[in-house]
Amino acid sequence: MPAGIGYIAQVLDDHSIEYEYIDMRIDSSLRELRKRALHLAPGLIGFSMSSLNYKNTYRMISWIKEVSPFSKIVVGGHHATIFKEKVLEDCPDIDFAVISDGEKTILELCEGNVPYEATKGLVFREGEKIQFTGERAPVKNLDELAFPRYEKFNLNHYxxxxxxxxxxxxxxxxxxxxxxxxxxxxxxxxxxxxxxxxxxxxxxxxxxxxxxxxxxxxxxxxxxxxxxxxxxxxxxxxxxxxxxxxxxxxxxxxxxxxxxxxxxxxxxxxxxxxxxxxxxxxxxxxxxxxxxxxxxxxxxxxxxxxxxxxxxxxxxxxxxxxxxxxxxxxxxxxxxxxxxxxxxxxxxxxxxxxxxxxxxxxxxxxxxxxxxxxxxxxxxxxxxxxxxxxxxxxxxxxxxxxxxxxxxxxxFSRFPVLAYLIRSMFIVGLFEKLFFESLFFRNIFERIRYRRIIKR
Structure with missing residues (x-):
């Protein structure tokens, strides 16, 4: 469950800003993403970026721009925070980057009541130039931020x-x-x-x-x-x-x-x-x-x-x-x-x-x-x-x-035969594949662990 995205989503919920959420790791194919972008025609599409596989995110953004050219693209996360202007230089299809704590910056960007140049923590395009408005002061009182309720997240996928x-x-x-x-x-x-x-x-x-x-x-x-x-x-x-x-x-x-x-x-x-x-x-x-x-x-x-x-x-x-x-x-x-x-x-x-x-x-x-x-x-x-x-x-x-x-x-030591079978399965990698790559079997495994530990 991506808690960082959950905080952003909660800010949008609390201010009655409509949004949809897609987790590309588990939730959808690129074809489905393009289909939903075409159907929704959103004003803003946001991506959370990691430095690992950042080029894959760039490619995804370019594909989305082809089907939804009037949607603005905003990125956030560690990669955007560290590289700032360079992210927009590397990927011409990115319009904005949100730096560090993103809750207040994304809200100002969505509401449109504050000029880009006055929105702290924002990288944006101004004609041919790329501008960074400067660091936004970190949120000192974290209690100001509503914790995520994940209203539009499919919790069954996690x-x-x-x-x-x-x-x-x-x-x-x-x-x-x-x-x-x-x-x-x-x-x-x-x-x-x-x-x-x-x-x-x-x-x-x-x-x-x-x-x-x-x-x-x-x-x-x-x-x-x-x-x-x-x-x-x-x-x-x-x-x-x-x-x-x-x-x-x-x-x-x-x-x-x-x-x-x-x-x-x-x-x-x-x-x-x-x-x-x-x-x-x-x-x-x-x-x-x-x-x-x-x-x-x-x-x-x-x-x-x-x-x-x-x-x-x-x-x-x-x-x-x-x-x-x-x-x-x-x-x-x-x-x-x-x-x-x-x-x-x-x-x-x-x-x-x-x-x-x-x-x-x-x-x-x-x-x-x-x-x-x-x-x-x-x-x-x-x-x-x-x-x-x-x-x-x-x-x-x-x-x-x-x-x-x-x-x-x-x-499983209390059940010697089962323990032996599982140990044998692990040698050939079957147990690991079943219980750590499959959400269904992983949830079963976690329930067994939970009951065992609670009893203990």
Whole structure:
């Protein structure tokens, strides 16, 4: 469920602005998109853009312009925020780009009461020129923004889980992360406002939520107040995920235990490197001892724990990656992800690779062709050349499957025959294909997990 688009849609709903929503990942073919654009002839068509596969978005926009030439095109998201005017330079069919927090900018654009040049956070065309009006001040009071109700979203196309955010922004300086390029200060919703969103969906029968903050546990006391409110409002049988990642240096046993009591069942840790040398180069600002201690505590408390690693960061050696693999295997974690590092333009990692002429694939190609879960390196280093990178990425992906296979086996250990069959299915990739690529089977799998964990 795309929460960012949900916030934009809610602004339109609240101001009686008609809109339709299409999720091209699951909802429609390009032919259907063109058909609906032709039928609706909207005044404005908006696209959320990621830097990954940005050229595919450009192609889609050009196709739409062919059938609906009088519709204005607006783009938003990380890619537009980072590149601003260049997005309109690269794609002549784009008319506007909305920068950073888009709720107020898109409203002014739709209502048409404010001149383009006076609409902060907007890139627009003025004749042959492309103008940027300057940054809009971040929304300081997030309670001003109505949380998404997804009125025009087909919720049956998504898993039975609602994404929620209690805060926006990040205070950390990791070299690989594009979030700090977005110039978004860390801001929080009030506890009452955040709880109102959970309660809204709880009354509709929803029990599973994904807390998608970048820094949910940054303020320990605030998290404890949220826990107290969940308990006070008697919101029982919740299944809360912090799988986007929480900082290991921002949790302790007491905090995690309290989170577990009120329904947090899954936590993710961005480990990224297996020892302090790698963490230092990545500017993580935490030690491997702190990270490992948090993992151990979370596993001891019975959380489903996810770990995220990078494989082959600048200065990282094969021995360093072996440290990551050892940590991934050391504890009964639910899942690990070993990601092929993709240097995003503007990040410190990107500038380092560029300055040292380490690219194997030009950025305009790898951003549109290579995924983080593939064994295709986009740069090499003296410590790890291309051939070694391919080999170790494949090894790490085998470890991912090993960890997941063990997790599934533990889940069904009370039923030995079924556990054996599932383990065998996993070896040939059938279980993974059925339960992680199919929404129908994934929902069944999630219901089994939910009931098992609630009973536990």
């Amino acid at each position: 898993s039975r889980q609602i994404p929620i955010h209690s805060s926006r922004g990040c205070v950390h300086q990791c070299t690989f992360c594009p979030n700090k390029l977005l110039a978004r200060a860390y801001r929080t919703r009030s506890v009452g406002n955040f709880m109102a969103e959970i309660e809204h969906w709880y009354e509709k029968g929803i029990r599973q939520f994904a807390i998608d903050d970048d820094n949910f546990t940054l303020n320990r006391e605030r998290v404890l107040r949220i826990c107290d409110e969940i308990e006070r409002r008697n919101l029982t049988n919740l299944f809360l995920r912090c799988s986007n990642g929480i900082r290991a240096d921002r949790v302790d046993r007491d905090l995690l235990a309290r989170m577990k009591e009120i329904g947090v069942r899954e936590v993710g840790f961005g480990v990224d490197g297996g020892n302090n040398d790698v963490l230092h180069f990545l500017k993580k600002g935490e030690t491997i001892e702190t990270i490992e201690n948090a993992i151990k505590i979370a596993c001891d408390l019975g959380f489903d724990v996810k770990l995220f690693f990078l494989v082959g960061s600048p200065h990282e050696t094969k021995a360093d990656i072996e440290d990551s693999i050892r940590l991934a295997r050391k504890y009964p974690v639910a899942r690990v992800n070993f990601n092929n590092p993709i240097p995003y333009p503007g990040t410190e990692m990107f500038e380092y690779v560029k300055e040292h002429h380490l690219f194997l694939i030009p950025p305009e190609e790898y951003l549109n062709q290579v995924a983080e879960n593939e064994s295709i390196p986009v740069f090499e280093t003296p410590e790890l050349v291309k051939r070694e990178r391919v080999k170790i990425l494949k090894q790490c992906h085998r470890v991912e499957k090993e960890v997941m296979r063990n997790t599934v086996y533990r889940m």
